[in-house]
Amino acid sequence: xxxxxxxxxxxxxxxxxxxxxxxxxxxxxxxxxxxxxxxxxxxxxxxxxxxxxxxxxxxxxxxxxxxxxxxxxxxxxxxxxxxxxxxxxxxxxxxxxxxxxxxxxxxxxxxxxxxxxxxxxxxxxxxxxxxxxxxxxxxxxxxxxxxxxxxxxxxxxxxxxxxxxxxxxxxxxxxxxxxxxxxxxxxxxxxxxxxxxxxxxxxxxxxxxxxxxxxxxxxxxxxxxxxxxxxxxxxxxxxxxxxxxxxxxxxxxxxxxxxxxxxxxxxxxx
Numbered sequence: 001x002x003x004x005x006x007x008x009x010x011x012x013x014x015x016x017x018x019x020x021x022x023x024x025x026x027x028x029x030x031x032x033x034x035x036x037x038x039x040x041x042x043x044x045x046x047x048x049x050x051x052x053x054x055x056x057x058x059x060x061x062x063x064x065x066x067x068x069x070x071x072x073x074x075x076x077x078x079x080x081x082x083x084x085x086x087x088x089x090x091x092x093x094x095x096x097x098x099x100x101x102x103x104x105x106x107x108x109x110x111x112x113x114x115x116x117x118x119x120x121x122x123x124x125x126x127x128x129x130x131x132x133x134x135x136x137x138x139x140x141x142x143x144x145x146x147x148x149x150x151x152x153x154x155x156x157x158x159x160x161x162x163x164x165x166x167x168x169x170x171x172x173x174x175x176x177x178x179x180x181x182x183x184x185x186x187x188x189x190x191x192x193x194x195x196x197x198x199x200x201x202x203x204x205x206x207x208x209x210x211x212x213x214x215x216x217x218x219x220x221x222x223x224x225x226x227x228x229x230x231x232x233x234x235x236x237x238x239x240x241x242x243x244x245x246x247x248x249x250x251x252x253x254x255x256x257x258x259x260x261x262x263x264x265x266x267x268x269x270x
Contacts, residue, residue: 071116127246131265140215162211
């Protein structure tokens with residue numbers, strides 16, 4: 001395993017004993033026993049070799065291309081994370097990013113993801129929160145639709161509201177009924193005209209002028225900036241949950257993941 005003969009090893013040990021002026025092994029018939037001095041030296045060397053191996057692995061891992069697996073909902077991936085991913089890739093062009101989008105809850109104990117953005121209220125049993133951000137919810141629609149409806153809260157008192165809603169799995173994701181209750185706006189039992197199982201389709205329908213959707217501030221920010229969506233009225237509800245950057249409780253050494261998480265936390269706080 002050492003790539004040298006037994007005789008060569010014996011000569012090296014003898015030279016070391018001569019240099020240290022002490023015996024490292026007690027030679028017996030067909031056997032050798034380490035002396036206490038040898039055991040002390042071996043323990044120290046083992047720790048030093050372990051530290052060297054760890055340092056070498058850290059250097060190698062920062063040089064080679066690694067993959068960071070990121071988990072988020074489809075809406076958060078589409079409307080918030082992907083538009084900002086180019087910034088990280090410019091800073092780290094060799095980094096490999098794998099994005100997993102699903103609306104069901106990620107199991108951090110499975111080891112399938114390195115970091116997730118989870119909406120909810122911490123703490124979480126399976127992860128450590130490194131950054132979080134609050135959000136607010138308000139109605140949005142296309143500019144042309146808003147012009148037809150007028151401003152203020154008056155539109156929500158009209159008959160025949162064209163509401164768009166998502167069939168949310170997570171009940172912390174507000175429905176129109178939840179939102180009206182929290183704002184105290186009476187709507188005479190208005191029900192959604194269009195329903196989708198993904199929030200991405202909800203916003204696409206609103207942008208196309210099919211009605212009014214509930215806009216989560218973080219997710220509709222880019223559409224408000226490019227003018228394809230506008231806020232309708234002044235009413236707003238502060239969301240009870242938060243967007244959280246979460247990493248597994250048990251996680252192995254992964255320098256690129258740590259770099260990405262630092263960037264992600266900074267981006268979320270902007």
